[in-house]
Amino acid sequence: MKYTPANAESFLAQAEEAGWKAPALEQLRTRGLPTPKLERWKYTNLAGFAQSGAKPATKVALNANPVALPWMLQTSRKFLFVNGHMVLGDARLKVVPDNLESSALDRFGDEMLWALNTALMSDGPNINILEDGAVFEIIHVGQGGDAPLLASPRTAIRVATNTSATVIEQFLAVGDAPVHTNHATEINLKPGAKLNHIRIQMEASERTVLNTLHARVARDASYNAHFLNLGASLSRQEYWVELEDNNSSCAIKGAQLMHGRQHMDTTVHVDHKAPHCASNQTIRNVLAGEAVGVFQGKIHVDRVAQKTDGYQLCNTLMLSERATMNTKPELEIYADDVKCSHGTTTGKLDETPLFYMRARGIPEAEARRMMLLAFIGDLYDGLPEFVGTPIAKHVEGWLNHV
Amino acid sequence: MLQIKNLHATIDEKEILKGIDLTLEAGKVHAVMGPNGSGKSTLSYVLSGREDYAVTDGEVLLDGKNILAMSPEERAAAGVFLAFQYPIEIPGVQTTTFLKTAVNAVRKARGEPELDPVSFLKKLKSNAEKLGVRDEMLKRPLNVGFSGGEKKRMEILQMAMLEPRVLILDETDSGLDIDALKIVAEGVNALRAPDRTFLVITHYQRLLDYIVPDVVHVLSAGKIVKTGGAELAKQLEETGYAGYIAA
Numbered sequence: 001m002k003y004t005p006a007n008a009e010s011f012l013a014q015a016e017e018a019g020w021k022a023p024a025l026e027q028l029r030t031r032g033l034p035t036p037k038l039e040r041w042k043y044t045n046l047a048g049f050a051q052s053g054a055k056p057a058t059k060v061a062l063n064a065n066p067v068a069l070p071w072m073l074q075t076s077r078k079f080l081f082v083n084g085h086m087v088l089g090d091a092r093l094k095v096v097p098d099n100l101e102s103s104a105l106d107r108f109g110d111e112m113l114w115a116l117n118t119a120l121m122s123d124g125p126n127i128n129i130l131e132d133g134a135v136f137e138i139i140h141v142g143q144g145g146d147a148p149l150l151a152s153p154r155t156a157i158r159v160a161t162n163t164s165a166t167v168i169e170q171f172l173a174v175g176d177a178p179v180h181t182n183h184a185t186e187i188n189l190k191p192g193a194k195l196n197h198i199r200i201q202m203e204a205s206e207r208t209v210l211n212t213l214h215a216r217v218a219r220d221a222s223y224n225a226h227f228l229n230l231g232a233s234l235s236r237q238e239y240w241v242e243l244e245d246n247n248s249s250c251a252i253k254g255a256q257l258m259h260g261r262q263h264m265d266t267t268v269h270v271d272h273k274a275p276h277c278a279s280n281q282t283i284r285n286v287l288a289g290e291a292v293g294v295f296q297g298k299i300h301v302d303r304v305a306q307k308t309d310g311y312q313l314c315n316t317l318m319l320s321e322r323a324t325m326n327t328k329p330e331l332e333i334y335a336d337d338v339k340c341s342h343g344t345t346t347g348k349l350d351e352t353p354l355f356y357m358r359a360r361g362i363p364e365a366e367a368r369r370m371m372l373l374a375f376i377g378d379l380y381d382g383l384p385e386f387v388g389t390p391i392a393k394h395v396e397g398w399l400n401h402v
Numbered sequence: 403m404l405q406i407k408n409l410h411a412t413i414d415e416k417e418i419l420k421g422i423d424l425t426l427e428a429g430k431v432h433a434v435m436g437p438n439g440s441g442k443s444t445l446s447y448v449l450s451g452r453e454d455y456a457v458t459d460g461e462v463l464l465d466g467k468n469i470l471a472m473s474p475e476e477r478a479a480a481g482v483f484l485a486f487q488y489p490i491e492i493p494g495v496q497t498t499t500f501l502k503t504a505v506n507a508v509r510k511a512r513g514e515p516e517l518d519p520v521s522f523l524k525k526l527k528s529n530a531e532k533l534g535v536r537d538e539m540l541k542r543p544l545n546v547g548f549s550g551g552e553k554k555r556m557e558i559l560q561m562a563m564l565e566p567r568v569l570i571l572d573e574t575d576s577g578l579d580i581d582a583l584k585i586v587a588e589g590v591n592a593l594r595a596p597d598r599t600f601l602v603i604t605h606y607q608r609l610l611d612y613i614v615p616d617v618v619h620v621l622s623a624g625k626i627v628k629t630g631g632a633e634l635a636k637q638l639e640e641t642g643y644a645g646y647i648a649a
Contacts, residue, residue: 358473359483360500360560370503374492
């Protein structure tokens with residue numbers, strides 16, 4: 001028995017019965033939520049989330065000054081969502097049923113979180129980018145109430161032909177009470193479009209943050225994602241990228257920094273569906289305390305996708321013997337003229353350079369900090385300063401506390 | 403200045419140093435020569451505080467104070483400097499940043515004011531020029547992609563910047579061609595001073611043609627087995643270590 005239908009019941013009781021939601025509801029009724037019985041969910045268990053009794057969050061005002069939130073730019077187009085509902089912004093998601101399903105996602109029969117988002121979705125930024133060089137900023141605030149809540153925002157981003165754009169997303173907490181988030185994102189890049197997508201997840205502890213993203217990348221287009229995962233007690237983010245036509249590319253780079261009993265999962269699936277496409281996955285994990293990290297990365301190369309250049313590297317640094325890292329790199333290649341590489345390393349901080357630095361008078365704590373910063377290294381190089389600087393501060397702030 | 407008394411040290415429970423007695427006098431250069439496996443590198447690591455080694459007996463006194471209980475960074479602040487036989491590559495840490503952090507950490511620990519960026523760069527530039535260390539090298543991650551000679555020059559540059567009092571050179575000549583050896587030796591000689599002492603560890607006599615020692619010790623099987631003047635090194639060059647290897 002692969003599925004556990006009953007474990008989605010508490011959410012289903014509250015799902016909206018709009019006609020176009022029928023397929024999603026049906027999927028949830030027959031399958032429930034993912035459990036570790038499913039291959040791709042082996043390392044991340046949503047039992048706590050399924051049993052949280054969280055109710056769909058309704059619209060509330062922000063218990064803080066929106067101006068005081070860590071916006072990165074004055075001039076960007078800003079969206080603010082509180083518990084999945086828009087509080088500030090100039091575009092709303094039009095509910096268009098045939099725009100909502102990404103059937104390509106459900107290849108393994110385990111994309112119930114996408115269905116759950118469809119069933120409960122409240123609101124979300126619907127961004128159609130036509131202007132070259134546009135920057136959009138989205139802040140998702142989880143704001144605790146009296147009882148556990150579930151926010152289900154849906155983001156759709158379309159970038160027009162030969163247009164470059166930047167979208168920054170931050171996930172923040174106001175208050176400590178549990179608000180879980182199940183966010184779904186659809187990205188559609190037209191020929192020659194370029195999207196820089198930056199995500200910083202700093203949710204509060206005792207919260208679950210789930211992100212499923214599906215990007216379709218057309219000819220000569222490129223999707224560049226950077227992420228930094230710092231918060232939540234349990235998080236899973238899935239990046240599904242389809243390189244649909246010649247010379248399209250994607251890069252997914254980021255770090256998961258975890259301590260205490262945090263659990264962080266990044267799962268990436270890149271589909272090379274056409275020739276001359278390139279993909280890059282560069283993931284770094286630092287684990288302290290009793291944290292559990294997961295990286296699952298797959299490069300799938302279609303029979304027609306000759307001259308594919310696929311790259312995947314996951315490096316993990318273990319600062320504690322009680323932490324656990326699970327990595328699953330996979331290549332699935334059906335074309336014969338491709339260049340694909342993957343690798344993972346998991347290890348402790350190297351004592352030899354540490355001794356070398358200390359022998360030069362650098363105190364141990366500072367030497368460790370320098371080595372950890374060097375480990376995160378060039379991940380965020382090339383990002384514009386307005387986002388690179390806050391990311392560097394978050395990383396340093398984290399390192400100063402472990 | 404530095405007194406090593408009856409020093410015993412082990413690694414993985416194997417005894418490498420078996421009772422070393424050695425006195426390093428201020429203003430003098432002391433050579434320690436010996437065959438492979440005699441404990442030369444172990445001696446340098448134990449003096450600089452590497453934690454893989456366990457000191458099982460003896461003491462090391464710097465100005466009468468035992469340094470064996472100190473951490474590596476405390477020893478560096480007290481003036482101990484080890485030029486590594488194989489300098490370590492530190493990816494992601496720019497050489498200049500590394501040097502600045504080290505210099506200021508040591509100054510702070512010595513109760514001296516930190517150098518402001520302008521004074522630091524001035525000092526770095528003047529030292530780097532003398533050693534033929536190019537600006538481009540200072541911008542790269544420490545030792546990453548450096549040739550053997552560049553790495554050794556970088557060690558001497560660090561030595562000059564940190565202004566130590568006990569300077570230990572572990573096989574600094576290994577991997578150097580004759581031109582690089584001359585530059586390195588000149589850099590070392592420039593640091594000779596009445597309040598500094600040198601411990602030059604080497605397998606071959608060649609280095610000692612350029613850094614002329616006041617005293618030469620022969621280390622074999624974890625003990626000093628012979629002590630003499632500079633002529634002892636020349637003699638070893640002819641006879642080899644065969645006479646000193648313990649049965």
